[in-house]
Amino acid sequence: MTQHLTAALNRPAVEVHKFGGSSLASAARFQAVADLVQQQCGLPWVVVSAPGDTTDALLALLASYDNGDDIKPLLAQLTTQLQQLVTATLSAQAAMPVIAKLNSWLEQVPRWLTCRQSNEVLAIGELLSASLLATLLTEQGRPAAAIDARDFLVFQDTNPNWQQSSLLLAEITAATPPSPLIYVVTGYIGRNQQGASITLGRNGSDYSATLLAALLAADKVSIWTDVKAIYSADPRKCASAKPYSKVNERQACQLAALGNPVLHARTLAPLTGSSTSLLVRSALKPEETACEVVADAPAKAFLTSLASVRLVSLPGRLAVNADTLAEQLQSPVVVLPQQHDGSDDASQRWLIPSSVWPQAATLLQQYGCHPLTDTFNYYALVWLKASAQQQVSYFLSQLLQQLEVQNAYENDQLAVWLFKRELTVTELNKIHQHCVVTKPSLHLLVAGTGNVGAEFLQLLPGQIETLGNAISIQLAGVFNSRQAWLGEQLNPLQWQSELAAANSYSEPELLAYIRQLPGPKVLVDITPSRQFARQYPDFIAAGCHIISANKQGVTLPLVEYNAIRAELASNHLSWRSNTTVGAGIPVQQVVQGLLQSGDKIKRISGVFSGTLSWLLCKFDGSQPFSGLLAEAAELGFTEPDPRDDLSGIDVQRKLLVLARELGLSMELEQISLQPLMPAALAAGSWAEAWLQRDLLDSMLANARDEANTAGKLLRYAASLTLTDHGPEAEVKLLQVAPDEPLAALAPCDNIFVIESQWYCANPLVLKGPGAGKQVTAGGIHADLAQLCQQLILTGASREV
Numbered sequence: 071m072t073q074h075l076t077a078a079l080n081r082p083a084v085e086v087h088k089f090g091g092s093s094l095a096s097a098a099r100f101q102a103v104a105d106l107v108q109q110q111c112g113l114p115w116v117v118v119s120a121p122g123d124t125t126d127a128l129l130a131l132l133a134s135y136d137n138g139d140d141i142k143p144l145l146a147q148l149t150t151q152l153q154q155l156v157t158a159t160l161s162a163q164a165a166m167p168v169i170a171k172l173n174s175w176l177e178q179v180p181r182w183l184t185c186r187q188s189n190e191v192l193a194i195g196e197l198l199s200a201s202l203l204a205t206l207l208t209e210q211g212r213p214a215a216a217i218d219a220r221d222f223l224v225f226q227d228t229n230p231n232w233q234q235s236s237l238l239l240a241e242i243t244a245a246t247p248p249s250p251l252i253y254v255v256t257g258y259i260g261r262n263q264q265g266a267s268i269t270l271g272r273n274g275s276d277y278s279a280t281l282l283a284a285l286l287a288a289d290k291v292s293i294w295t296d297v298k299a300i301y302s303a304d305p306r307k308c309a310s311a312k313p314y315s316k317v318n319e320r321q322a323c324q325l326a327a328l329g330n331p332v333l334h335a336r337t338l339a340p341l342t343g344s345s346t347s348l349l350v351r352s353a354l355k356p357e358e359t360a361c362e363v364v365a366d367a368p369a370k371a372f373l374t375s376l377a378s379v380r381l382v383s384l385p386g387r388l389a390v391n392a393d394t395l396a397e398q399l400q401s402p403v404v405v406l407p408q409q410h411d412g413s414d415d416a417s418q419r420w421l422i423p424s425s426v427w428p429q430a431a432t433l434l435q436q437y438g439c440h441p442l443t444d445t446f447n448y449y450a451l452v453w454l455k456a457s458a459q460q461q462v463s464y465f466l467s468q469l470l471q472q473l474e475v476q477n478a479y480e481n482d483q484l485a486v487w488l489f490k491r492e493l494t495v496t497e498l499n500k501i502h503q504h505c506v507v508t509k510p511s512l513h514l515l516v517a518g519t520g521n522v523g524a525e526f527l528q529l530l531p532g533q534i535e536t537l538g539n540a541i542s543i544q545l546a547g548v549f550n551s552r553q554a555w556l557g558e559q560l561n562p563l564q565w566q567s568e569l570a571a572a573n574s575y576s577e578p579e580l581l582a583y584i585r586q587l588p589g590p591k592v593l594v595d596i597t598p599s600r601q602f603a604r605q606y607p608d609f610i611a612a613g614c615h616i617i618s619a620n621k622q623g624v625t626l627p628l629v630e631y632n633a634i635r636a637e638l639a640s641n642h643l644s645w646r647s648n649t650t651v652g653a654g655i656p657v658q659q660v661v662q663g664l665l666q667s668g669d670k671i672k673r674i675s676g677v678f679s680g681t682l683s684w685l686l687c688k689f690d691g692s693q694p695f696s697g698l699l700a701e702a703a704e705l706g707f708t709e710p711d712p713r714d715d716l717s718g719i720d721v722q723r724k725l726l727v728l729a730r731e732l733g734l735s736m737e738l739e740q741i742s743l744q745p746l747m748p749a750a751l752a753a754g755s756w757a758e759a760w761l762q763r764d765l766l767d768s769m770l771a772n773a774r775d776e777a778n779t780a781g782k783l784l785r786y787a788a789s790l791t792l793t794d795h796g797p798e799a800e801v802k803l804l805q806v807a808p809d810e811p812l813a814a815l816a817p818c819d820n821i822f823v824i825e826s827q828w829y830c831a832n833p834l835v836l837k838g839p840g841a842g843k844q845v846t847a848g849g850i851h852a853d854l855a856q857l858c859q860q861l862i863l864t865g866a867s868r869e870v
């Protein structure tokens with residue numbers, strides 16, 4: 071390869087930009103390419119493919135001619151299509167010479183066909199792209215010249231003739247006028263030593279670009295495509311495919327040799343050993359970071375497939391190697407790793423695409439190589455490993471067995487699996503999750519933005535950061551009873567202003583949005599709404615794990631509660647509700663821990679209401695009870711409607727939650743309840759009840775006086791006892807002696823006294839603040855962190 075041309079051109083930095091057919095499929099996309107070219111610094115060199123599917127249309131024309139059909143209709147259709155492209159892209163005046171050239175090429179088609187000069191026909195698409203783009207750039211004030219690559223790109227057999235090509239290119243640039251020009255070069259075509267046009271095969275324009283870059287000793291080649299990177303797998307099939315920003319050269323070559331569509335096998339060859347960097351960039355999203363192919367990038371994991379291949383067993387010593395055959399076939403030939411089955415079988419196994427098998431068989435015969443056994447047709451999946459340490463795990467091998475893998479070949483760098491049928495997208499995704507370590511990502515939806523919900527959201531950015539190394543939590547929705555702020559990657563710092571500006575929503579709209587979010591996803595219910603909790607089955611069917619601070623769901627009548635559990639089980643989803651009892655105190659976890667480790671719980675009792683604990687601890691007669699109640703509400707201890715606390719229903723619900731944790735099929739009505747408010751306050755709204763607070767004050771003053779007289783303290787207590795006749799559960803106001811465990815509470819404390827087979831004489835006691843927005847929001851985050859842990863351990867997206 072020569073580098074003299076760059077010196078002769080005396081340009082500070084040389085960049086080659088290649089645009090494929092889909093980037094040039096319409097006038098709008100030509101315009102976008104022209105804009106992109108103009109944004110590049112200096113004088114970029116541009117390599118273009120044929121517009122859209124022009125090459126396919128030309129190939130169809132050739133096939134039609136070979137079949138003896140009349141080509142006129144196809145030719146007329148193509149002529150119209152290309153002329154329209156030109157007129158839609160350029161002004162009338164600028165279009166005229168381009169149309170004239172196009173017509174002259176198309177008019178020669180019948181003659182070329184007769185003379186069997188099919189490559190002349192195939193060149194038309196690239197010639198048009200170069201001419202059209204150069205004219206468009208010039209029209210926009212950036213003088214450009216179209217170059218037919220056949221004027222300089224010369225091949226000897228299948229190899230470029232570097233010296234001749236370099237000299238010819240220098241002559242072209244020397245002959246152009248001195249004003250600075252952007253050169254737009256045709257991809258895909260060249261000339262052989264005899265002067266005949268040749269084409270460079272599938273994705274040949276990429277190869278043209280790297281050949282040109284080598285001739286120019288360019289600093290950089292950008293391959294502009296419709297994808298933004300080289301992915302761990304085909305992103306159209308694998309939802310969790312990872313875009314890589316750097317891919318090492320060895321693996322890029324391997325991928326190309328395996329027929330991966332992003333890079334052509336020969337694309338990389340001209341740059342081997344040079345300092346030219348190769349970038350894959352998205353023409354649709356040019357602002358996104360490019361993916362660079364570099365020599366020393368760490369290896370990554372990839373999964374790539376060959377849809378229909380022949381497995382060919384050949385003798386150990388061969389007169390031809392796989393690379394040579396691949397070159398001749400212009401198609402991948404994959405050498406399979408040896409199977410270490412203990413035999414001394416020295417034969418080689420190659421995979422050859424079925425589409426080129428007839429030619430391959432003929433070539434092999436010419437080299438005197440005869441397949442040892444019959445060849446078979448397979449779908450092949452290849453895993454390029456990120457390191458030699460990556461092995462086929464137990465779970466992966468189980469999965470492969472389930473999918474009826476026929477043959478498996480593995481070495482330190484890759485594993486190849488052969489199947490009798492093409493794998494489905496779901497199957498591919500499952501294998502991908504085992505082969506490519508991806509950080510799970512969890513979509514989070516938050517319902518309820520009141521007292522506790524706002525605190526939860528306030529803590530969220532810190533939690534996202536804390537858990538960020540192992541899992542990516544993406545806020546995907548925040549809503550209350552009025553508005554919903556929905557979107558896949560919301561900034562939690564902006565929830566207040568964004569929600570305030572958000573629209574109202576309907577339940578079907580919300581569900582439709584959630585359904586289309588990729589899993590895993592979690593709905594965090596921080597509302598007090600029973601109606602909302604009744605919709606859990608819909609959210610679960612839409613793929614959501616559930617975290618409830620809302621006690622309504624966990625205390626629904628058994629029929630509904632069991633239906634939710636069944637829906638969760640059939641969707642393999644979980645339900646966490648640790649804050650429904652004891653706020654941040656991990657009561658349910660402790661109960662579950664004891665049960666799972668074989669203990670038998672006999673009784674759970676204590677003070678389960680933070681609000682009532684706070685009120686009764688503080689209630690010394692210096693102010694009416696209702697005065698303290700207003701303070702408790704202000705501090706965020708009370709339920710949204712404080713009568714849920716005063717009526718004892720909140721504690722009754724908590725006791726039911728614990729009973730159900732113990733596996734008891736209980737209903738709320740089975741828990742006897744002594745309210746801590748007069749019945750008259752139950753009617754109407756809370757505002758109306760508040761007007762009758764004197765009744766409440768006098769009831770509590772009386773109770774306090776009675777307790778004082780007995781030298782005791784008031785505590786609102788709950789207990790669940792498992793007796794031989796079944797469970798007994800009650801919630802009531804107690805007078806306790808100052809030396810009893812329930813007496814020694816700080817305001818707002820909950821206490822849970824657990825008596826079990828193991829904790830018999832000396833019960834297990836959990837104590838701490840049982841209400842308040844901070845501890846509750848913290849408790850919800852603990853549930854979220856546990857869910858994340860579960861997703862990390864099980865490989866989140868395996869739940870797909």
Ligand SMILES: NC(=O)C1=CN([C@@H]2O[C@H](COP(=O)(O)OP(=O)(O)OC[C@H]3O[C@@H](n4cnc5c(N)ncnc54)[C@H](OP(=O)(O)O)[C@@H]3O)[C@@H](O)[C@H]2O)C=CC1
Nearest residue numbers: 518519520521522550551552597598599602620710841842
């Ligand atoms: N405070 C505490 O110590 C503890 C509280 N909890 C539970 O936390 C939950 C929230 O309490 P808190 O924050 O004080 O309540 P708030 O009344 O302050 O806030 C409730 C929020 O839920 C929203 N909401 C109500 N109904 C719906 C619905 N159908 N759909 C969507 N959103 C709805 C409300 O919307 P809008 O703003 O539109 O009215 C509001 O944003 C309750 O279930 C409570 O029992 C659990 C443990 C401890």
Ligand SMILES: N[C@@H](CC=O)C(=O)O
Nearest residue numbers: 679680681708709841
């Ligand atoms: N209002 C409740 C809040 C927590 O569940 C209580 O006071 O315990």
